[in-house]
Amino acid sequence: MDVVAQWVSTEWTKLSRGGKAAARRNAAPVGFRLPPLRTGVVHEVVMAERNDFEPVESLGAEPAEREPSLARCGLRLVRADQRVRVELLPARSGGPSSSHRPPGVWLAPGEWLRWQVNYRVSWPLIQGGRWSYRQDTLNIALGPVHPELFFGTPTRHVDERAFLR
Secondary structure: OOOEEEEEEEEEEEEHHHHHHHHHOOOOOOOOOOOOOOOOOOOEEEEHHHHHOOOEEEEEEOOEOOOOOOOOOEEEEHHHHHHEEEEEEOOOEEEEOOOOOOOEEOOOOOOOEEEEEEEEOOHHHOOOOOEEEEEEEEEEEEOOOOOOOOOOOEEEEEOOOOOOO
16 A cells, blocks of 8 residues: 655744744645655655745655654654554754654555644854744655645644744
């Protein structure tokens, strides 16, 4: 059974914490139309303040499972029978951190999950000591999917977003 993964990341600084820029950031979608080639690739979409939150899409030939990096979430997949257990692994830097993370989610064929998490990252003083923020959304489905699946309501939703000061 194929796993279809879409990572959506929104990145900003304090310049987009209020006013028109915040409204533009908050209007950024968390799901996108899948490309024609949907198996064996990971669809990634990044919307950054530096690009006025315009989506930049890419297809990666990497497997859907990946280790967390300093800047990006990771993903652990466990296959059993016709199901897949999905676990989001938080980035190794940024806060808030939580010792009480949700457990992995089991998906059956035809089901999909939206898992969201956000971060506040402090840059070193040598890089200006500024704060930056990021929200990661993982949309992941099991089985053949319609290209507009991630516009709809997920079968399961895990929301780890926290208030970021």
